[in-house]
Amino acid sequence: MEKDDFYYDGIENGKQGWMTRIKNQNVGGCNGLCFVYGTLGAIEATANLYFNDTVHKDYDLSIQHFLDCGNYSGNICEYGGNDLWVSLFAKTYEEGIYQEEECYVRADSGGYPAINCQEGNHQDTDYKISITDTGYVYYVKDNANYPIENIKEKLIQKGPMASTVKKWASGRHTMVLTGYGEINADDIFHDRDGVGHVVGEDSPYLGYTYWIYKNSWGDVFGDHGYFYMLIGSNDPWKNSYSKLPIIDLKLGSNQESPSYYDLDQDGYWNWGISDIIPSGCPEIDPTMRDSDDSEPGLGPFDEDYYSIPVSPIMEVSDAGQNKIPPNTFYSFYDSNLGLNGTMILEFTIENKGNAQLNLFGSPFNGENVHFSGENATDFTVYNNNYPNYEIPYGTSQTFYVEFTLTAPITETKVATLTIDVEEEDREDYIFNLIFTDCSQALAQTQYISSDETWSETNEPYLIFGNLQVEDGATLTIDEGVTVAFMAGTSLFIETGGRLEQNGNIKPGGKVYVNDGLLTSFCGVWNGVDVWGYGDESQLPDQEGDYSQGYIKLYNGGVISNALVGIETRNDIVRQNPALTSGGIVILNEGQMVNCIEGIVFYPYKNFHPYAPTNEHLTNLSSITLSKFYNDHFSPLFQHIKMEGVDGINIKGCTFINVTPASPVTEPIGINSLESSFSVECYVPLPWEGDPVQTTFENFDKAISASNNSPYG
Incomplete structure (x- = not known):
C-alpha cells in the first residue's frame, strides 16, 4: 500500500475521518487569521487522534478566545501573524483553549481588535485544551538538510500539522496539512484559488506528489474546503505539530488516557x-x-x-499433525467398532499467518463447526466445545468430533465438516469426513459407455476402483460436484476409432469438468490418463469428432491430491517408458491443486491427416487463465512437464509452490524436454478486462527447457 492520507477520508463518502469541520476565516472583514485557524485546526485533529475515541469529540477550539486573550501584536486582520503566538497560547495559557460552538463564538465584527478577555462568561465550555509543547519540521526544495521525507514522516508520527506555504499569492498562508498522495490519471488537483483541474492520461503531472490541505475559506472552495495541491510552489515550508500528551484542563487530575x-x-x-x-x-x-x-x-x-x-493463514490437521487441505477427504476407521459405538476425532486449527483469524461466533454463541450430508447426524462437536472464535496469529485451537456408528460397519459413511470463517476475503474451511476401510481391495473398474452428466447432490460421488470413459462416451462433471477416487485408482479416457476412408472417425472418450472437483480419499489417487494414438492426428473429422481422448477443465474445475493430475500416458499398467499419446488436454480457468505433478505430456507429434509432411502441426492442447498450486506435497516435482511435444500454449496462468525444495528434488514450474511451447500474457477483448500475465512463485526454476530427450 502506498503511504496515504488516513486522517481525512473525503467528504464525498459521508465522513471527515479525524478532521474537524471546515471554518471560514473571513468574518467581519478580518482576513488575515489563517495562522490562527491553521494552528487551532491542527490541534483539534491532534486531540482527536490522541484520545482515539471511536465517537470523535470533534474538538472545536475557539478562535475568539485567542483573539480576546492571546498575546500578539500588529494588524493581524490585514497582515496576519505567527503560528507560534497561537501555539504558545495553547501551551502556556492557564485556562486552556475553550470550546467555540455555543460557548465562545467568533464575534460578528471579526473580533479584532481584541475586546476584554471574558472567559468568566463561558464556563459552560465542554473542554479547555492545552498542549505540552510545539515541534517544528521544515522542507526546503533541493536542500538535503530539509528533505520532503521529513514532512511525510512527521505527518504519520504526529498527525496533521499547521503548515505555512511560502509563495502564496498574498505572501505566506497557513493551512492544516493533513496528508499527501501520488497523482494518477483522472485525479483532481487545485490551484491557489481552489479551482480544480483534472489530470489527463498524458499529463506531465502523473506521478507527482500532491499535498492535502484543510483551508479556512469555507467549504465552497476546493473539495468542500480541502485543497489537493501539487508539489512545487505549494510546498509545506514550515510545519508545527503538537507534542503529546494533550491536556484537558477542565478534567483536572482526572485526565483521560488514549483509547485502544x-x-x-x-x-x-x-x-x-x-x-x-x-x-x-x-x-x-x-x-x-x-x-x-x-x-x-x-x-x-x-x-x-x-x-x-x-493476513491469517488457516491450516487444519489431525491428532497426528497430518495436514487436511480444504475440499479434501479425511479418512478414519476402526474395524472393532460396534453398532452405536463411538470414535473421537481430534482436529487442530492453526493460524500460521501474521494476522488474527476470526471464526463465526461470539463469547455467547460459538457454534462455528457444523456438519452436512446424509450422515451428518452421526457427527457432533464433542461436548459442544467449539473452537474459540478468535485465533491470534501464531496460535492454535483444538476441537473434537464424536462419530457414532449407526449403520453396519460395511457401509461407508460420509459427512461434510464446515468451519465457519468470519473473514470477508476468504471462504469457509470445508473438508469431508469418511468412515471407510482404506485397506480394502480396489473395486472392479467402472465403465462409462454412454453420455452421462453427474449433477450436484448432497453427497460426493465415491469411486472405489478405476473409472473408464469408453470411446464415444462423454462424462460431464457439473458445477459444485465432487468426485472422490480411492487411493491408487485412475480415471481413464479412451481413444476412439481410427480415421476411415469416408473421413469420419469414431470419437474418443470425453470428460468435461465444469467447476467440479476431482479429488481422492484414503490417500493419493493416480489422476487422469487421457489416451491417444501416437500415429493419428489430433485434428477433428468433418463432424468435429476427435479420435484421441479428450479432457477439459473450465470455469474453475479442479483436480487435486493426485500423483499426476493429468497425463497423456496411454497406459493402464503404467509401463516405463510410456507409450506415445496424442490425448488432448484443455484448461480454461481450470485448477491443478496439490498434485505431485500437475500435467505431463508424453511424446507426440501432430500432423495433417490428409497432407502429411515433415512439418509438425501445433498440439491442440492448451492452458489458459489456469492456476497451478501446491502447499501440501513436498517435494513438488513440476506443475507441467513436456516430453517431445510441439506447440503447447500457456496464457495468463499462475504457478505457485509453497513447500520447500528437498535435497534431491527442486520444484519446477514448467519442465520441457525436447519440446516447443509458448508462455504468454492473456490479452482479452477490449470489453472483457485487463491483460493477465503468466506468473511464477517460489520455484527453483520457473521454466526449465533442455534438449536431452531421446524423442525427436
Whole structure:
C-alpha cells in the first residue's frame, strides 16, 4: 500500500475521518487569521487522534478566545501573524483553549481588535485544551538538510500539522496539512484559488506528489474546503505539530488516557498517535501498533512508514499433525467398532499467518463447526466445545468430533465438516469426513459407455476402483460436484476409432469438468490418463469428432491430491517408458491443486491427416487463465512437464509452490524436454478486462527447457 492520507477520508463518502469541520476565516472583514485557524485546526485533529475515541469529540477550539486573550501584536486582520503566538497560547495559557460552538463564538465584527478577555462568561465550555509543547519540521526544495521525507514522516508520527506555504499569492498562508498522495490519471488537483483541474492520461503531472490541505475559506472552495495541491510552489515550508500528551484542563487530575481498539479484528491494536501504550492494552510492543484499524489487511508500519500487508493463514490437521487441505477427504476407521459405538476425532486449527483469524461466533454463541450430508447426524462437536472464535496469529485451537456408528460397519459413511470463517476475503474451511476401510481391495473398474452428466447432490460421488470413459462416451462433471477416487485408482479416457476412408472417425472418450472437483480419499489417487494414438492426428473429422481422448477443465474445475493430475500416458499398467499419446488436454480457468505433478505430456507429434509432411502441426492442447498450486506435497516435482511435444500454449496462468525444495528434488514450474511451447500474457477483448500475465512463485526454476530427450 502506498503511504496515504488516513486522517481525512473525503467528504464525498459521508465522513471527515479525524478532521474537524471546515471554518471560514473571513468574518467581519478580518482576513488575515489563517495562522490562527491553521494552528487551532491542527490541534483539534491532534486531540482527536490522541484520545482515539471511536465517537470523535470533534474538538472545536475557539478562535475568539485567542483573539480576546492571546498575546500578539500588529494588524493581524490585514497582515496576519505567527503560528507560534497561537501555539504558545495553547501551551502556556492557564485556562486552556475553550470550546467555540455555543460557548465562545467568533464575534460578528471579526473580533479584532481584541475586546476584554471574558472567559468568566463561558464556563459552560465542554473542554479547555492545552498542549505540552510545539515541534517544528521544515522542507526546503533541493536542500538535503530539509528533505520532503521529513514532512511525510512527521505527518504519520504526529498527525496533521499547521503548515505555512511560502509563495502564496498574498505572501505566506497557513493551512492544516493533513496528508499527501501520488497523482494518477483522472485525479483532481487545485490551484491557489481552489479551482480544480483534472489530470489527463498524458499529463506531465502523473506521478507527482500532491499535498492535502484543510483551508479556512469555507467549504465552497476546493473539495468542500480541502485543497489537493501539487508539489512545487505549494510546498509545506514550515510545519508545527503538537507534542503529546494533550491536556484537558477542565478534567483536572482526572485526565483521560488514549483509547485502544482492534476494530478490524486483525490482532493489531491502535491507540492513536501516542508513543506510550495505554494501560490495559493487550499489545506490549509499540512498533506493532495498527497502521490502519479500518482495514484488516494492513498491520503495523514498516521502517519506511508503509503499511505491512497482513493476513491469517488457516491450516487444519489431525491428532497426528497430518495436514487436511480444504475440499479434501479425511479418512478414519476402526474395524472393532460396534453398532452405536463411538470414535473421537481430534482436529487442530492453526493460524500460521501474521494476522488474527476470526471464526463465526461470539463469547455467547460459538457454534462455528457444523456438519452436512446424509450422515451428518452421526457427527457432533464433542461436548459442544467449539473452537474459540478468535485465533491470534501464531496460535492454535483444538476441537473434537464424536462419530457414532449407526449403520453396519460395511457401509461407508460420509459427512461434510464446515468451519465457519468470519473473514470477508476468504471462504469457509470445508473438508469431508469418511468412515471407510482404506485397506480394502480396489473395486472392479467402472465403465462409462454412454453420455452421462453427474449433477450436484448432497453427497460426493465415491469411486472405489478405476473409472473408464469408453470411446464415444462423454462424462460431464457439473458445477459444485465432487468426485472422490480411492487411493491408487485412475480415471481413464479412451481413444476412439481410427480415421476411415469416408473421413469420419469414431470419437474418443470425453470428460468435461465444469467447476467440479476431482479429488481422492484414503490417500493419493493416480489422476487422469487421457489416451491417444501416437500415429493419428489430433485434428477433428468433418463432424468435429476427435479420435484421441479428450479432457477439459473450465470455469474453475479442479483436480487435486493426485500423483499426476493429468497425463497423456496411454497406459493402464503404467509401463516405463510410456507409450506415445496424442490425448488432448484443455484448461480454461481450470485448477491443478496439490498434485505431485500437475500435467505431463508424453511424446507426440501432430500432423495433417490428409497432407502429411515433415512439418509438425501445433498440439491442440492448451492452458489458459489456469492456476497451478501446491502447499501440501513436498517435494513438488513440476506443475507441467513436456516430453517431445510441439506447440503447447500457456496464457495468463499462475504457478505457485509453497513447500520447500528437498535435497534431491527442486520444484519446477514448467519442465520441457525436447519440446516447443509458448508462455504468454492473456490479452482479452477490449470489453472483457485487463491483460493477465503468466506468473511464477517460489520455484527453483520457473521454466526449465533442455534438449536431452531421446524423442525427436
